[in-house]
Amino acid sequence: MSALILAPVVTIFVIVLSGMPILDTLLQHFMPATSDYITKYFLIFFVGALFGAVYQFTGAAESIARTMGCFCGNHFVAPMIMCITGLLTFGGVSGFVVFFVVYPIALQMFKRANLTRRLIPAAISAGCWTWSMTAPGSPSIQNTIAMKSLGTTATAAFLPSLIATAAEFLMIFVWLECRARKFTAQGKLFEDASLKMQLSAEELEERSSDNLPHPIIALIPIAAIILCFNALKLPVETSVTVGIILAVVLMFKKVANINSWIEVFNKGAADSGSAILNTAIVVGxxxxxxxxxxFHYLITHLQNLSISPLVFVAVTIAICAGVCGSASGGMGVAFAALTDTYKSMGVSLEAVHRIGAIAAGTLDTLPHQGAQITLLGICKLTHKEVYFDIAVTQILIPILTLFIFIPLVSLGM
Structure with a gap:
């Protein structure tokens, strides 16, 4: 079911069980929370979706993916897919766009290496929703929510964040490669009759690389976004807009004509609307x-537990992300309800920023997460076939990352 249908239904269910008036609660709490999120973050979603559409339809994202794929040949294929998606999302390309762009590339790389398709969803989504989302300097919505809520910078807690990000990347890289080798040793290869959904010949046909932009040209707008956002300290909306302009100028001829360019931007604008509504209504x-x-009972009891303030931040944001099935939605809920509490704890707001970004990327990946369901549909795989590796790379390993980051901060790094 669409979140636009499911969120109001589940909200009314909660209202009824809580004994609150239905219409008044919807008007006074559900709608204001939804509209407040849209007011704060619509422009970020908008420019991000436009940038993603440009990269999708000019072939820039595919050019980067193919080039990186050539570096590894048939070795480290699953970790390389994670690197490709991570580079694109760290550069500002929407995760949903990355799904559609990288999947055909991943399929061909896995086919050439004779690796099981079971690892494709974990490899793609691990690149989107872990280190590239939470690393210092990332233009992700999670980084931006923390910045706006706490008044911190994109590189908050830079050194411990960098160490934790490197550790998270390495753990995911090693896990994906070890699992690929284990599946191969077990005889689970690309052709696997035990999978519920089989692929057609058309889906397995390799696409032509003709008319793709040069990968260096494709990387320039991404580099510009990172530079503007981190070095020049421009707002993320402005930084991504610079990237869009550069991409259009450098790759203008990769889209047939002006009317086709209008269609590209129409597609991006439509994607931004559905993306922010799906998240905002969960925040509602x-x-x-x-x-x-x-909720108040839960928070009160968490506050009364003998846990450090930094662990309290991690636990509360992770729980909110799990309830919402969304990292950004969970952060929106947690910071709206608990920002004053976090600030009153007397701990570094930079540490709160980075812990919040990492913790939001843990329980958000429970099986009901909409993004994972979308990705599994694209890959034609089921939860039963692939979810274990998704859970390890995007729940367990981010939790282990918190166990690395929090002690580093506690030691005064």
Whole structure:
């Protein structure tokens, strides 16, 4: 079911069980929380989706993916897919766009290496939703939410963040490669009759690389975004807009004509609308949950536990992300409800920023996460076939990353 249908239904369910008036609660809490999120973050979603559409339809994202794929040949294929998606998302390309662009490349790389398709969803989504989302300097919405809520910078807690990010990247890289070798040793290869959905000959046909932009040209707008956002300290909206302009200028001829360019931007604008509505309406659900006795009971008991303030930040944001099935939605709910609490704890707001970004990328990947469901549909695989590796790379390893980051901060790094 669409989140636009499911979120109001589940919200009403919570309202009824909590004994609150249905219409008044929807009007006074659900709608304000939804609209507030759209007001704060629409421009970020908008320019991000436009940039993603440009990279999709000019072939720039595919050019980068193919070039990086050539470096590894048939070795380290699953980790390389993770690197490709991570580079694209760290450069500002929407995760949903990356799914559609990278999947055909991943399919061909896995086919050449004779690796099981079971690892494709974990490899793609691990690049989108882990280190590239939480690393210092990332233009991700999670980094931006923390910046706007806490008044911190994109590179908050830079040194411990860098160490934790490197550790997270390495753990995912090693896990994907070890799992690929284990599947191969077990005889689970690309052709696997045990998978529920089989691919057609058309899906396995390799696409032509003709008329793709040069990979260096494709990387220039991404580099410009990172430079503007981190070195020049421009707002993320401005930084991504610079990237869009550069991409259009450098790759103008890769789209047939002006009318086709209008279609590209129409597609990006439509994607931004659906993306932010799907997230904002989940935040609206969170706005109602905040008003329930159960939520206050949970937060009170968490505050009364003998845990450090930094662990408290990690636990509360992870729980909100799990309830929402969304990292950005969970952060939106947690910071809306608990920012004053976090600030009153007397701990470094830079540490709170980075812990929040990492923790939001843990329980958000429970099986009900919409992004994972979308990706599994694209890959024609089921939760039963692939979810274990998704859970390890995007729940367990990010939690281990918190166990690396928090002690580093506690030691004063």
């Amino acid at each position: 659900f969170g706005g109602v949950v905040e008003q329930t006795d159960g």
